[in-house]
Structures are given as C-alpha cells and as structure tokens.
Amino acid sequence: xxxxxxxxxxxxxxxxxxxxxxxxxxxxxxxxxxxxxxxxxxxxxxxxxxxxxxxxxxxxxxxxxxxxxxxxxxxxxxxxxxxxxxxxxxxxxxxxxxxxxxxxxxxxxxxxxxxxxxxxxxxxxxxxxxxxxxxxxxxxxxxxxxxxxxxxxxxxxxxxxxxxxxxxxxxxxxxxxxxxxxxxxxxxxxxxxxxxxxxxxxxxxxxxxxxxxxxxxxxxxxxxxxxxxxxxxxxxxxxxxxxxxxxxxxxxxxx
Amino acid sequence: xxxxxxxxxxxxxxxxxxxxxxxxxxxxxxxxxxxxxxxxxxxxxxxxxxxxxxxxxxxxxxxxxxxxxxxxxxxxxxxxxxxxxxxxxxxxxxxxxxxxxxxxxxxxxxxxxxxxxxxxxxxxxxxxxxxxxxxxxxxxxxxxxxxxxxxxxxxxxxxxxxxxxxxxxxxxxxxxxxxxxxxxxxxxxxxxxxxxxxxxxxxxxxxxxxxxxxxxxxxxxxxxxxxxxxxxxxxxxxxxxxxxxxxxxxxxxxxxxxxxxxxxxxxxxxxxxxxxxxxxxxxxxxxxxxxxxxxxxxxxxxxxxxxxxxxxxxxxxxxxxxxxxxxxxxx
Numbered sequence: 001x002x003x004x005x006x007x008x009x010x011x012x013x014x015x016x017x018x019x020x021x022x023x024x025x026x027x028x029x030x031x032x033x034x035x036x037x038x039x040x041x042x043x044x045x046x047x048x049x050x051x052x053x054x055x056x057x058x059x060x061x062x063x064x065x066x067x068x069x070x071x072x073x074x075x076x077x078x079x080x081x082x083x084x085x086x087x088x089x090x091x092x093x094x095x096x097x098x099x100x101x102x103x104x105x106x107x108x109x110x111x112x113x114x115x116x117x118x119x120x121x122x123x124x125x126x127x128x129x130x131x132x133x134x135x136x137x138x139x140x141x142x143x144x145x146x147x148x149x150x151x152x153x154x155x156x157x158x159x160x161x162x163x164x165x166x167x168x169x170x171x172x173x174x175x176x177x178x179x180x181x182x183x184x185x186x187x188x189x190x191x192x193x194x195x196x197x198x199x200x201x202x203x204x205x206x207x208x209x210x211x212x213x214x215x216x217x218x219x220x221x222x223x224x225x226x227x228x229x230x231x232x233x234x235x236x237x238x239x240x241x242x243x244x245x246x247x248x249x250x251x252x253x254x255x
Numbered sequence: 256x257x258x259x260x261x262x263x264x265x266x267x268x269x270x271x272x273x274x275x276x277x278x279x280x281x282x283x284x285x286x287x288x289x290x291x292x293x294x295x296x297x298x299x300x301x302x303x304x305x306x307x308x309x310x311x312x313x314x315x316x317x318x319x320x321x322x323x324x325x326x327x328x329x330x331x332x333x334x335x336x337x338x339x340x341x342x343x344x345x346x347x348x349x350x351x352x353x354x355x356x357x358x359x360x361x362x363x364x365x366x367x368x369x370x371x372x373x374x375x376x377x378x379x380x381x382x383x384x385x386x387x388x389x390x391x392x393x394x395x396x397x398x399x400x401x402x403x404x405x406x407x408x409x410x411x412x413x414x415x416x417x418x419x420x421x422x423x424x425x426x427x428x429x430x431x432x433x434x435x436x437x438x439x440x441x442x443x444x445x446x447x448x449x450x451x452x453x454x455x456x457x458x459x460x461x462x463x464x465x466x467x468x469x470x471x472x473x474x475x476x477x478x479x480x481x482x483x484x485x486x487x488x489x490x491x492x493x494x495x496x497x498x499x500x501x502x503x504x505x506x507x508x509x510x511x512x513x514x515x516x517x518x519x520x521x522x523x524x525x526x527x528x529x530x531x532x533x534x535x536x537x538x539x540x541x542x543x544x545x546x547x548x549x550x551x552x553x554x555x556x557x558x559x560x561x562x563x564x565x566x567x568x569x570x571x572x573x574x575x576x577x578x579x580x581x582x583x584x585x586x
C-alpha cells in the first residue's frame with residue numbers, strides 16, 4: 001500500500017508541476033470532443049439518437065469522452081523504455097515488471113482523476129450536462145475500464161521487444177479503442193450483428209459499459225463485473241507471457 | 256560471491272546495408288549479423304573485493320554488468336551471484352545487488368531526490384526512519400546533504416551522480432556493480448566517488464565490480480583488475496602489476512601546423528620506443544616514449560622549424576599494457 005501511495009504522490013506532484021497544462025488540456029479536449037461528436041450525430045439522426053441510445057447526444061458523448069480521457073494513460077510508456085533501455089531499472093526492483101507498471105499506472109489514474117474532477121465538473125456545466133446519482137457507479141466502472149484500457153495498450157507496447165518502432169501499432173490502437181469502445185460511434189447505432197460482436201471485445205468495457213452503468217445504475221455494474229474480471233485475467237496473462245518471452249530478446253540498449 | 260564460468264553472449268542484429276535497393280531487399284530477405292560480445296570468459300570475486308573491469312568501448316564490459324544484474328540473458332555459460340542465478344530474477348537476488356549506471360538515471364527529474372528515495376524505500380520495503388538514517392549517512396559521506404530536497408533536473412552531473420549512488424545503495428546491497436560512475440565528472444567529484452566506493456566496501460563488506468575509462472579510478476579503488484578485449488579476458492591480476500608498467504611509457508601525440516620534415520620525423524623515430532612512431536594524419540604523429548626521455552623530446556621540438564598546434568602526453572592505456580603482459584607471458 002505504501003508503494004501505491006508513493007506512486008500516487010509522485011504522479012500528483014508531477015502533474016502539479018505543470019497544473020495549467022494538465023487542466024486546460026483536459027478542459028479543451030473534453031468540451032471540444034463532446035460538442036463535435038454530439039453535433040455530428042444530432043445533425044445526422046436528430047431525435048432518433050436519444051430514442052436509440054437512451055441518452056441525449058450530449059449526455060452520451062460527454063460520458064464516453066470522459067471515459068476515454070480518464071482511462072487513457074500516456075505517462076508510463078513501456079515501448080520507449082524497452083527501446084531505449086530504461087526498462088533495466090525496473091528489472092532490478094523486487095516486483096514483477098507487470099505489477100510494477102500496473103501499480104504505477106493505477107496510481108497515476110487516481111492522481112489524474114483527483115486533478116481532473118473539477119475540470120470535468122466545469123466541462124459538464126459548459127456542455128449542459130447535469131449528472132444523476134448513477135455517476136458514482138459510472139466512476140467505479142471507469143476505474144475497471146482503466147485497467148482494461150491500460151493492459152490493452154501495454155500489450156501493444158510490449159511488441160517493442162520484437163519490432164523497433166511500435167508507433168504505427170500504438171496509433172492504430174488509439175483509433176481501434178475510440179471506435180470499438182463506442183466512444184465515437186454508440187454501439188446501438190451499429191448493425192445488431194456488429195454491435196454484438198463489439199460487445200464481446202474488451203474495448204466495450206472502456207466506454208460503452210460505463211455509459212450503460214450510468215443509464216442503469218449499480219445493478220448493471222454488478223452484472224458486468226465478472227466480464228471485467230475475465231478480460232483482466234486474459235489480458236494480464238497475455239502481458240505476462242509476452243514479458244517473459246520478450247525479456248529473452250532484450251538487449252538493454254543504451255546502458 | 257560472484258562466479259562466472261565459460262560465459263558467452265552473442266548479439267544478433269539485422270544487417271543495415273547502405274543504399275535504397277538493399278533497404279528494399281532487407282524487407283524480404285533480412286540478413287543478420289552475430290556480434291560476439293563475450294567469448295567463454297570465467298572469473299570469480301570473493302566477498303569484500305573491489306575489482307576493476309577495463310577495456311575499450313565495445314569490449315564487453317557493460318554486457319558483463321547486464322548479465323550479472325539479470326537484465327539480459329547469457330547465450331551460454333554459468334553465472335552465480337550471491338548464490339542466485341541472475342536470470343531467474345528472484346527477490347533475494349534483487350535485494351542483494353545494485354547497479355549504478357553513469358549514463359542512466361532512476362530518479363524522477365521533475366521531483367526532488369528525496370521523493371525518489373521515498374519511492375525506493377517503498378519498493379524495497381524500508382521503513383522511513385531507517386531510510387532517513389541511511390540517507391543521512393550516505394549524503395554526509397558524499398557531501399550532498401543540502402541537495403536532496405532540490406529538484407533533480409537542477410543538479411549538476413556530479414551532484415546527480417552522487418544522489419544516484421545514494422538511491423542505488425538505500426537497500427544496502429552486498430554486491431554493487433558500478434558502470435562508469437565517474438563518467439564526465441570533474442576531478443574533485445571523481446576523487447570523492449572513488450574514496451566513497453572504497454570506504455563503502457570496507458565498512459559494509461560489499462563486493463564491488465567497477466568499470467571505468469579513467470585509470471585513476473581503477474588504480475586507486477581496485478586491488479585487482481580484469482582487462483577485456485573483444486569479449487575475452489586478456490588480463491586478470493593485481494592492479495599494481497599494470498601500474499608499474501604504465502609508469503615508464505608515455506603516449507605522445509603531436510599535431511603540426513604543416514607537414515613535418517623527414518629530418519624531424521627521423522629524429523623522433525630514434526627517440527620513440529620500439530618503432531612505435533606512426534602518422535595518424537600527414538601532420539599528426541603518435542609514438543610511445545620512455546618518460547625519462549621527455550626532456551629530450553621537448554628540446555628537440557623546440558629547436559625544430561615546424562610549428563606545433565597541439566601536444567598531448569598520456570600514460571599508456573591499461574588495456575594495451577595488459578595485452579603486452581599476456582603476449583610476454585606467452586612468449
């Protein structure tokens with residue numbers, strides 16, 4: 001617990017070293033993305049949007065953009081550390097590489113959440129979104145969504161053990177998550193077969209599932225919780241297998 | 256404490272030929288190069304020993320450090336560090352070792368060193384009182400007590416290296432691998448770090464393996480030295496043996512303003528050791544010289560018509576002395 005607390009304090013202090021960059025960046029990205037996406041879909045579907053999705057376009061996109069924004073961690077990048085040899089330091093510590101990064105990432109998520117909560121509240125005010133009581137299970141679900149998003153990106157970054165440049169993979173991953181998670185296209189608007197297929201993928205748990213929890217409350221969170229656990233175990237095992245194999249090829253360039 | 260037998264490491268890398276056609280060709284038919292970084296080396300270090308590891312760039316020093324610390328896997332051979340196989344990266348092993356890298360930082364540059372120390376204390380499960388005691392002791396010895404609360408990015412290279420050393424030693428490892436800890440530091444910082452390493456090994460019975468490009472580091476801190484060339488050990492013995500031999504010979508490099516005359520070169524050849532004079536450029540020459548002949552050299556070049564733009568007098572490198580010792584033994 002002490003390690004988690006130290007990671008959390010470090011993340012918080014690093015973010016507070018550049019408070020305006022962090023706050024303004026969050027404000028602009030949430031407000032701009034919400035307005036852009038809701039305008040596009042409102043003009044395309046009009047009132048049909050809320051009938052199909054069950055929320056107004058502003059509500060849906062404010063929540064889905066918040067999910068993406070909160071669960072996306074660009075702070076701890078393992079691909080660069082593998083490429084430049086920075087991973088070596090972590091290999092000396094008495095924790096597994098996966099648990100070290102996951103712990104660090106989760107602490108950073110909470111630090112980001114604490115700093116960005118006032119910004120999100122202000123963004124909600126600007127967008128005209130007034131949350132109901134389900135915002136609490138929504139945030140709990142977003143924490144679980146973070147773990148899935150973090151592990152998905154981590155696995156793609158681990159390809160750096162075998163390929164020199166993972167930029168193309170990580171950028172593609174960003175688009176895959178934005179589309180497959182339902183952040184930019186609500187799954188309800190897709191053909192039923194495609195929507196069902198997407199709902200079986202882990203990306204669904206990043207944005208669509210928390211929005212669904214906001215609509216239905218704690219009961220939906222309890223229903224979807226085992227799915228989070230299942231994907232967390234699958235992605236965790238895959239990441240740990242990749243680390244074990246990758247370390248056999250690691251040359252720790254640069255030290 | 257450290258035992259290495261028949262250790263080899265081969266790095267496999269893709270061949271990058273010049274030209275656009277070879278770049279396209281390598282997509283479909285990639286060619287690989289095998290670089291032998293270590294070739295069947297064996298050595299042992301006992302508890303409390305400080306051993307210097309020397310060799311030119313690319314000789315294999317850092318590869319040894321990486322294998323001993325469990326960062327990379329050896330291709331063949333056996334390694335035992337404090338009773339552990341480093342490649343298994345067991346918890347006990349990680350508590351027993353530290354790797355201090357002159358070129359790489361484990362501190363968060365945006366925060367103070369103390370913040371990073373706190374994180375490391377949590378990583379190694381050290382309670383806060385013990386952590387502060389150790390920081391006080393180490394920072395006093397390294398004269399950085401007033402720096403640990405400053406943002407790391409505002410520290411000078413020498414100051415950062417000292418706090419880096421404190422960070423690596425917080426968990427009191429019994430085996431410390433120093434990879435060029437004095438690289439780029441001024442003379443006074445080098446001296447301070449050298450004496451710190453010696454004192455630390457003596458007080459804590461720690462085993463230390465130290466790589467450095469500076470002869471003074473090895474000479475003053477290590478009783479024993481291992482010299483490596485092209486992945487093989489060319490010398491493993493007392494440092495004093497090497498130092499004795501470096502005492503006599505100096506490596507002289509003279510750069511002239513214009514091409515020196517044949518007459519001057521002939522005169523220098525007669526002074527130089529064992530036909531060692533060679534032209535590095537048409538106007539730069541290099542040769543070995545007995546230190547007792549330095550006066551002769553200075554008077555010779557002061558009387559010459561040629562103008563000198565640069566002159567350097569350096570002790571012969573440890574690596575070349577080590578090679579000579581081995582060659583002499585074989586003959």
